[in-house]
Amino acid sequence: MDRKQVMAYRIAAQGLHREAADPHELAVFDLGVQDNQRGGPAIALAARLSTPATTDDRFALLWSHRGAPHLHRRGDLKALVASLVPLSEADAEARMGWQRTQVARAGVPAAEALTVAARALHKAVGRTMTKGDSSTAVTKLVPDGFSLWCRRCGATHIFEQLMRLAAPLAGLELVPGATPATLTPMAQRGPVPVKPDVRAATAVMAAYLRLHGPATPGEAGGFSGTTATAAKEMWPSDLVEVRLDKKKRYLPADALPLLENPPEPDVVRLLPPSDPLLQARDRDLLVPEKAHQKEVWKILGNPGALLTDGEIAGVWRPKTAGNRLSITVRTFWPLSPDVRERVGQEAEVVAAARGLTLSKVDW
Known part of the structure; x- marks a missing residue:
């Protein structure tokens, strides 16, 4: 395959030909739509919908992939949260991203630190609270090594990335449009999941490959904030191999017809x-x-x-x-x-x- 064909495929796979009228039907919500607080999701939807529409109570905003805020279908939240539980210690370390070294210094394995923080958040945030108040409350419940002094805030609080990764596991979502950022318990809030769910994690990889394929394990893992090695542990089985620039990439088998014959990307x-x-x-x-x-x-x-x-x-x-x-x-x-x-x-x-x-x- 060549690059232009892959670009045409992705434009079609991501609904940019404006064939859908209901945002709930958009395939991009299989992964979620990142919210940068500048009207991003509304503009992303407008680029894909045939008639003006906005998200409604069928959608929820939460810190998900890489700890970034994404809009997701509410009906997908149970599987999404399950997919965010690291499959291994190496996976957990990778997901800590820019704060992995600080977490390591706490002397607690990354996966354990995530579970401890999620349980503390579950206990500390039982109602709608601003991010600052939530951070203050949970910092009192976690080990000292999980927090640091923040010059900007003038306070000691839990590591930012650790809190972001732990929040969905604690059953917390974000209030859309709230300033400052505000957390609130999910309607169907359950206990903190601790057991990895390979099937749920694999579904995220498959969604990435369908929307951004053909792609490699390193690219799919990068979207989730983990490594190529970890991505291979959650790799889908029903894939086809595609050669692009002499490099092996992968795509769900049932998406191959669209890749082979995508509509003209005249948008x-x-x-x-x-x-x-x-x-x-x-x-x-x-x-x-x-x-x-x-x-x-x-x-x-x-x-x-x-x-x-x-x-x-x-x-x-x-x-x-x-x-x-x-x-x-x-x-x-x-x-x-x-x-x-x-x-x-x-x-x-x-x-x-x-x-x-x-x-x-x-x-």
């Missing part, structure tokens, strides 16, 4: 910074030019991405003034007048998704 979309399409771990495939990658994925403050005819063709940034929205677009190459006109139409869609009126599009 123009303004995608939010954390859009599902941009969550793939093979950035060289999504955006081949290194200079363009630096424009799409920044250390802080990512812009949105402009998708045109199967390529990430530029970036965009919004600016609000009252209830009016202006959008500045920077392209990686010249666009035809027709495409520029369609970008203007998509800017109207973005404004409507955010409940604003479009003021102008600057190029």
Whole structure:
């Protein structure tokens, strides 16, 4: 397979041809839609739905993959939470991410630390509480080695990543749109799961491969915040091998017909910074030019991405003034007048998704 065919497949698999009318039907919710608190999910949905719609009480927001906030179908929460229990100590260490060294210094195995923190959160947060209050309460219940002094907060509190990973296991979700971040118990809150669920973890790998495939174990594991070795322990069995750039990649067998004959990716979309399409771990495939990658994925403050005819063709940034929205677009190459006109139409869609009126599009 070649790169253009894979891009066309992913655009179709992720619903960017706008064939669905109900957000609950969107395949991207098989993994969840990351929420960056800047209207990202609303814009991601607007890029995929045939009629204007928003998420409703069928969806829940929680820290899930990599400890990042994602919107998920409520009906998927039980399996999702089960999939977040590490399969091994190495898996748990990897999921600690940027704070794995601090957790290791506590002298407690990472998997045990996660269980201890989840049980403490389950006990400490029995009602709706801000993240700060939740952190203060749980810090009193965990071993001293699980917390540190935070200069910004002026207080000692539990490790950030440990709290994020433990919260869904403790049956806690986030209140959408709340500032500051606020935790609340799930309606169907059960005990803290401690036993790994290989089937649930495998379902996450399969969903990644279906939406971002063909892909490798390292790429699929990276989405979950773990290693290629751990990903292989939860690897689906019903896969086909695909060669792309002389590299072995994998795809669910029943998705092969769509990969072999995807619809033409003749869509123009303004995608939010954390859009599902941009969550793939093979950035060289999504955006081949290194200079363009630096424009799409920044250390802080990512812009949105402009998708045109199967390529990430530029970036965009919004600016609000009252209830009016202006959008500045920077392209990686010249666009035809027709495409520029369609970008203007998509800017109207973005404004409507955010409940604003479009003021102008600057190029």
